[in-house]
Amino acid sequence: xxxxxxxxKTFCEISEIDSPSGEEDIIAEKLINLLKGFGLNVFKxxxxxxxxxxxxxNPIMLSAHMDTVEPSRGVVPVVxxxxxxxEGNTIVGADAKCGIAAILEALESVKEDNNVxxxxxxxxxxxxxxxLLGARNLDFSKIKSKEALVFDSEGPPNRIxxxxxxxxxxxxxxxxxxxxxxxxxxxGLSAILIGSHIMSKMPQGRLDPHTTFNVxxxxxxxxxxxxxxxxxxxxEFRTSDDKIITDLKSNIKYAVTSTxxxxxxxxxxxxLNTDFETYSxxxxxxxxxxxxxxxxxxxxxxxxxxxxxxxxxxxxxxNGIKAVVVGMGANHMHTLDEYVNISDLFNAAKVCxxxxxx
Ligand SMILES: [Zn+2]
Numbered sequence: 001x002x003x004x005x006x007x008x009k010t011f012c013e014i015s016e017i018d019s020p021s022g023e024e025d026i027i028a029e030k031l032i033n034l035l036k037g038f039g040l041n042v043f044k045x046x047x048x049x050x051x052x053x054x055x056x057x058n059p060i061m062l063s064a065h066m067d068t069v070e071p072s073r074g075v076v077p078v079v080x081x082x083x084x085x086x087e088g089n090t091i092v093g094a095d096a097k098c099g100i101a102a103i104l105e106a107l108e109s110v111k112e113d114n115n116v117x118x119x120x121x122x123x124x125x126x127x128x129x130x131x132l133l134g135a136r137n138l139d140f141s142k143i144k145s146k147e148a149l150v151f152d153s154e155g156p157p158n159r160i161x162x163x164x165x166x167x168x169x170x171x172x173x174x175x176x177x178x179x180x181x182x183x184x185x186x187x188g189l190s191a192i193l194i195g196s197h198i199m200s201k202m203p204q205g206r207l208d209p210h211t212t213f214n215v216x217x218x219x220x221x222x223x224x225x226x227x228x229x230x231x232x233x234x235x236e237f238r239t240s241d242d243k244i245i246t247d248l249k250s251n252i253k254y255a256v257t258s259t260x261x262x263x264x265x266x267x268x269x270x271x272l273n274t275d276f277e278t279y280s281x282x283x284x285x286x287x288x289x290x291x292x293x294x295x296x297x298x299x300x301x302x303x304x305x306x307x308x309x310x311x312x313x314x315x316x317x318x319n320g321i322k323a324v325v326v327g328m329g330a331n332h333m334h335t336l337d338e339y340v341n342i343s344d345l346f347n348a349a350k351v352c353x354x355x356x357x358x
Contacts, residue, residue, distance in 0.1 A: 099151025100151075150316065160291060
């Protein structure tokens with residue numbers, strides 16, 4: 001049976017292990033040992049993702065990511081009523097260690113009760129928080145599942161991500177001409193001025209209910225009294241609408257090319273990259289139906305919610321695995337106020353168990 005004290009203990013144990021993105025080796029070793037304890041075949045792929053299976057055909061996948069955002073070193077988890085918070089100035093690692101704890105608790109519970117389950121595959125990825133790198137580099141030749149339950153969303157486990165957007169990032173670098181600002185500014189060409197022309201031709205903020213656009217980083221100039229030679233502009237947009245993807249890409253290209261015409265002496269470089277692609281889950285989706293059933297079996301009602309973010313689910317979907325992403329009891333993710341709602345974490349383990357039970 002799913003055990004509340006045990007899942008809280010498991011969460012706290014893994015929350016104490018430092019695992020910022022790119023430094024998942026120690027937590028991976030711990031998880032490999034735990035998974036072996038459930039009698040699973042466990043290995044790491046070449047990239048460092050942890051994969052486990054029970055050797056049977058047509059498995060269903062359970063997945064969460066091992067890495068956490070900073071500041072996440074030296075986390076001291078504290079149980080405070082129905083919450084687990086961090087002591088001090090770190091996140092608590094609810095994202096996505098709640099998911100890992102829920103999966104481990106479900107596996108522990110079915111083992112102790114000698115329950116018959118569907119064939120199971122477990123994937124704990126690394127570097128989800130840096131543009132889904134772990135999932136992107138996952139060795140899919142070693143993955144047999146066609147369906148996946150992914151724990152990586154805020155709130156209770158009956159909250160299902162119904163849509164995740166396409167994410168396009170862009171980098172614009174401008175090279176102008178440096179000069180002394182007081183002695184010979186006429187010989188200079190301000191990269192910052194050019195950058196501001198480019199930015200003024202791009203939209204910002206929420207453009208429609210499913211589209212957002214942001215310039216998040218501008219880095220230019222060196223000192224107050226020099227005409228700045230360089231500027232770098234980093235931005236992103238997210239949308240679920242294919243036409244808007246094309247339109248916004250054209251808009252960015254136009255901002256660059258038209259500014260180039262205004263400042264022919266400047267060198268302007270644009271890089272656009274589609275980091276991950278949109279998906280949506282409909283009521284006919286076979287994995288969605290299974291997840292909905294598991295949620296119903298523990299007495300909760302599924303709540304569909306569009307997301308503005310991507311998860312490993314986007315990459316799994318792109319690779320032919322019908323992934324459904326659910327809440328895991330995490331709240332205020334990516335902030336120092338992050339906390340675990342213990343009742344939701346407990347229910348996440350219950351949903352996970354129902355999902356794998358035959
Ligand atoms: Zn996450």
